[in-house]
Amino acid sequence: MLRDNLLRTEEKIQAACERAGRNRDEVTLVSVSKTKPIKMLREAYDLGVRIFGENKVQEIREKYELLPKDIEWHMIGHLQTNKVKYIVDKVKLIHSVDSLKLAETIEKEAEKHGCTADILLEVNVAEENSKFGLKTAEVIPFAEKIAQFSHINLRGLMTIAPFVENPEKNRTIFADLHKLYVDIKEKNIDNGNVSILSMGMTNDYEVAIEEGATMVRIGTGIFGARDYSV
Numbered sequence: 001m002l003r004d005n006l007l008r009t010e011e012k013i014q015a016a017c018e019r020a021g022r023n024r025d026e027v028t029l030v031s032v033s034k035t036k037p038i039k040m041l042r043e044a045y046d047l048g049v050r051i052f053g054e055n056k057v058q059e060i061r062e063k064y065e066l067l068p069k070d071i072e073w074h075m076i077g078h079l080q081t082n083k084v085k086y087i088v089d090k091v092k093l094i095h096s097v098d099s100l101k102l103a104e105t106i107e108k109e110a111e112k113h114g115c116t117a118d119i120l121l122e123v124n125v126a127e128e129n130s131k132f133g134l135k136t137a138e139v140i141p142f143a144e145k146i147a148q149f150s151h152i153n154l155r156g157l158m159t160i161a162p163f164v165e166n167p168e169k170n171r172t173i174f175a176d177l178h179k180l181y182v183d184i185k186e187k188n189i190d191n192g193n194v195s196i197l198s199m200g201m202t203n204d205y206e207v208a209i210e211e212g213a214t215m216v217r218i219g220t221g222i223f224g225a226r227d228y229s230v
C-alpha cells in the first residue's frame with residue numbers, strides 16, 4: 001500500500017509541476033506520519049522517505065530515538081512554548097511559529113542548545129477562528145522583528161487551508177499566500193534565507209503546487225486514514 005501511495009503521490013506532484021511549468025525539484029514532499037506506528041515509518045524509510053512531518057512533541061521525541069538519524073523531522077503542529085526545549089535541536093524545520101512569545105522561546109532555547117532554528121511563520125490566510133496563525137497583515141512586521149534574532153532563521157511561510165470538498169475553493173488562499181511570500185523575498189528580510197512556501201495537504205496539494213508551493217505536507221495520501229481512537 002505504502003509503495004503504491006508514494007508512487008501515486010509522486011506522479012501527481014510531477015503532473016502538477018508540469019501544469020504549472022515548474023521543475024519537480026522546486027517542490028519538497030513532507031510525509032506526514034503523525035499517529036502512525038514506527039513500523040510504518042520504517043517501511044517508508046526503506047522506500048526512500050527521509051522527511052517526516054509530526055504535530056506532537058512527545059511523538060517526535062519517541063520516533064526520533066527509534067529511527068535512523070538521517071531523517072529530517074518537521075514540526076508541523078501547534079507548538080507550546082514549554083515544549084520547545086525538547087525538540088529545538090532535533091527538528092529540521094518548525095512550520096508553525098504563530099506568536100512572538102513562541103519565537104522568543106525558540107530563540108532562547110536554540111541559543112542554549114547551541115543551534116539555529118529554521119522556522120516558518122504560520123499564516124491563517126482565511127482567518128478561520130478555529131485555526132492558529134498570524135493574520136496576513138501581521139506577517140511582514142512580525143518577520144522584520146524576528147529577522148533580528150540571531151538563533152532563528154526565517155525560511156518562509158506556511159498555511160493550513162480550510163477543509164473543503166473541492167480544492168479549487170482554496171486556490172485564491174494559496175495565491176494570496178504566494179503573493180505575500182514573494183513580497184517578503186523581495187524585501188530581503190532575513191538576508192535572503194526565505195525560500196520555503198509550505199502549503200497543500202492530501203486534499204489540495206495539486207492546486208497548492210500550481211499556485212507556487214515549494215513544500216507540500218501529505219499524510220492520508222501516503223499513510224492512509226488516521227485512527228485517533230487508539
Ligand SMILES: *Cc1c(COP(=O)(O)O)cnc(C)c1O
Binds near residue numbers: 032055076203217218
Ligand atoms: C495532519 C496535517 C497534514 C496532513 O494532512 P492530510 O490531509 O492527511 O494530508 C498537513 N499539515 C498539517 C499541519 C497537519 O496537521
